[in-house]
Amino acid sequence: MTINKKKILAFSGVFATVLIIVLYIIFSDTTLCKAVEIEFVQNSNTYIIDKEDVKNIVFKEYKNLLGSPISDVDLSHLETLVENHPSIKNAEVYKKINGVLSVKIEHRIPIVRIIPETGPNFYIDKDGAFIPLSNMGSARVVAANGNFKYIYNNSAINIYDDTLVTKTLADIYFLSKYISDDSFLSAQIEQIYVTPTGEYELIPKVGKHIVLLGDTYDYENKLRYLKHLYLNVLKEEGWRTYKYFNLKYKGQIVCTKNKI
Numbered sequence: 001m002t003i004n005k006k007k008i009l010a011f012s013g014v015f016a017t018v019l020i021i022v023l024y025i026i027f028s029d030t031t032l033c034k035a036v037e038i039e040f041v042q043n044s045n046t047y048i049i050d051k052e053d054v055k056n057i058v059f060k061e062y063k064n065l066l067g068s069p070i071s072d073v074d075l076s077h078l079e080t081l082v083e084n085h086p087s088i089k090n091a092e093v094y095k096k097i098n099g100v101l102s103v104k105i106e107h108r109i110p111i112v113r114i115i116p117e118t119g120p121n122f123y124i125d126k127d128g129a130f131i132p133l134s135n136m137g138s139a140r141v142v143a144a145n146g147n148f149k150y151i152y153n154n155s156a157i158n159i160y161d162d163t164l165v166t167k168t169l170a171d172i173y174f175l176s177k178y179i180s181d182d183s184f185l186s187a188q189i190e191q192i193y194v195t196p197t198g199e200y201e202l203i204p205k206v207g208k209h210i211v212l213l214g215d216t217y218d219y220e221n222k223l224r225y226l227k228h229l230y231l232n233v234l235k236e237e238g239w240r241t242y243k244y245f246n247l248k249y250k251g252q253i254v255c256t257k258n259k260i
Contacts, residue, residue, distance in 0.1 A: 033070040034099040041106050046141075048123070048134035049087040049107050057082050058103065070095050078103075086156055087131050110139045112176035112192070114169065119151035124173050126180065128159030142179060142186075144172045146194030168194060171216045175200065178223055185227060199248075202226075207240060208258075214248035222247040229253055 036058055038051040059065060061081055062073060075093045082091035082103065090106040108131050110123030123131040123139060132154045148168040159165055159173050172192055179185045189211075191203035202211035213222060225247060233255075234241070246254040 031070050031095075031097075031099050032067055033065050033073070033101055034067075035101070036065065037096075037100050037102045039102065039104045041104055042109075044107075044109060046109055046139045047107065047136055048110065048131060048139060049085065049105075050136055053085070053087075054082060054103055054105060057085060058101070065101070070099055070101060073101060084156065086129065086154060087134070089125075089127070089129075110141050111180040112141055112172060113139065113143045114150070114152075114172065115143055115145035116148055116150040117146075118149045122152045122154075124159065124169075124176065126177060128173055130155075130157040142176050142189060142192060144176065144192040144194070146192075147196045147198070148194050168198070171200070175213075175216060175219060175223075178220060182223075182227070184230070185223060188230060207234075207242075209242045210244055212244055212246040212248060214246075218250065221251075225253050229255075 036055055038054045040047070040051075058078065061078060062068075065073070073093075073095070075095070079091045079093045082088055082093065082105070087108055088105055089108050092104040094102055096102055108125040108127070108129055110131055111126050112124050113121060114124060115121050121133055123133070123141070125131055130152055132152075148166070150166060150169060157165065159170055172194075175192055179189050188204050188206065189202050190205045193201040193203060195201060199215060200213040202213055204211070211226060213219065226245065229245060241257055242255050243258045244254075244256040246256070248254075
């Protein structure tokens, strides 16, 4: 092949590429939306929102979206609407060349279920955000109940920036976060109970003992002592030996045995 022919072929390839780009720019504004595609970016065993929930948000804002020019969609505005849902942490909305509107979702992952004396149940996620219950079933997380009241109205609330969040809920969140971050403790603790005096008790999944935590002062060290106890003492003496583990006193654990 001569050099001139090579140049002609190369020029033809570049020209075809440029033509495709120009045609796309010209006609993209009239590309009709043929589908809405929802994608979850995490691999998670816990989903508290499904794809239909996200589609409902999209079609509530753009009722006649399918068959309409996809350029009518304000991507930034739609991202904001989707992210306003309490169960969604982040959203990315973009258009595909084939007329598909794609929505990528990072959903919130709960770490504790709040069961107040009054008001509906709800979750708190690892970032401190409140999440309404899901119609997709219950998340397998620590449950917190007992002597506290709170009425959640499904709005966007976060432990870190909402001044109306009670100290009890903040305490429960930080306890739950520490437990969920530790694979051993998260497999062992299933309930946080708030006593009438405002102290905390932990109920395990295995055994019939109760952990008397007291207040949340120095709770990190208290839970470290508890983990040490589980791994080194109960391993030798058995899970049914004790009735109470009292962590209220600094630097020590007072163990009460079951009566034989």
